[in-house]
C-alpha cells in the first residue's frame with residue numbers, strides 16, 4: 616500500500632475513524648479525534664486541521680481595547696416563528712401557571728432573549744410528550760411547540776397518546792412549509808393535509824385551529840390561542856407562514 620498515514624477529518628463523533636480501523640491489510644496509522652491529532656470537543660477549525668497536517672498553527676489576531684458585542688443566534692429577519700411566539704407570549708400575559716415545551720428546530724431559538732418563551736427541549740417529538748406529562752401531573756396550561764417537519768417525523772405518536780388520554784394541553788405546530796434549520800428541504804406533507812391528519816389522530820375538529828403566523832394577524836391569533844388554552848382537552852393550533860429562507864430559495868429557482 617502506498618498510503619503512509621490516514622488523517623480522518625469529521626465533525627461530531629469520530630464514526631469513520633473508528634470504523635476503518637482494522638480494514639487495511641498492512642497496518643496504516645490512522646489519525647483523527649480518537650488518536651488525539653484533532654480535538655475531540657468543539658468544531659473543526661482551519662487551525663486544528665493545519666496542526667493535524669503538521670503545518671504551523673496560526674494564532675488569532677489580538678485586538679486589544681475593542682469590545683465586540685455578543686451576537687447570540689436569532690431568528691432570520693421576518694421569520695414567521697417570531698410572530699408565533701409574540702402571539703403566544705401575549706396570550707400568556709397574566710397567566711402565572713404555564714409550561715412551554717419546545718421541540719428541535721429554528722423555533723428553539725425562542726428560548727433566548729428577547730423571547731425567553733420555552734422551558735424545555737429534549738429531542739425530536741419530545742415537546743408533545745413533555746406537555747402531556749406536565750398536564751398529567753397537574754400543570755394548568757401545558758403547551759407544546761413543534762415544527763411541521765418534526766411533527767411528521769416524531770410528534771404524531773405522542774399526540775395520539777395525548778388524545779387517547781384526553782390530556783388537557785395545547786400543541787402549537789409551527790408550519791413554515793419546510794425544514795428550515797437544515798437547509799430548507801421540503802416538508803413531507805402539505806399544509807392543506809394537516810388538519811385532516813390531526814382529525815385522523817382524534818383531535819376534535821373545533822379544536823384544530825389554523826392561523827396565519829404574521830404580525831398583521833396577531834390580535835386575532837392571541838384571542839384564539841387564549842380560547843384553546845382554556846379548553847379542557849387536546850387542542851392544536853397550526854401557525855402557518857413560509858420560512859423566509861425557503862421563500863428566497865424558491866424565488867431564485
Ligand code: SF4
Pocket residue numbers: 689690691693694695696721791795796858859860861
Ligand atoms: S431559516 Fe426560516 S424558519 Fe429558520 S429562522 Fe430563518 S426564516 Fe425562520
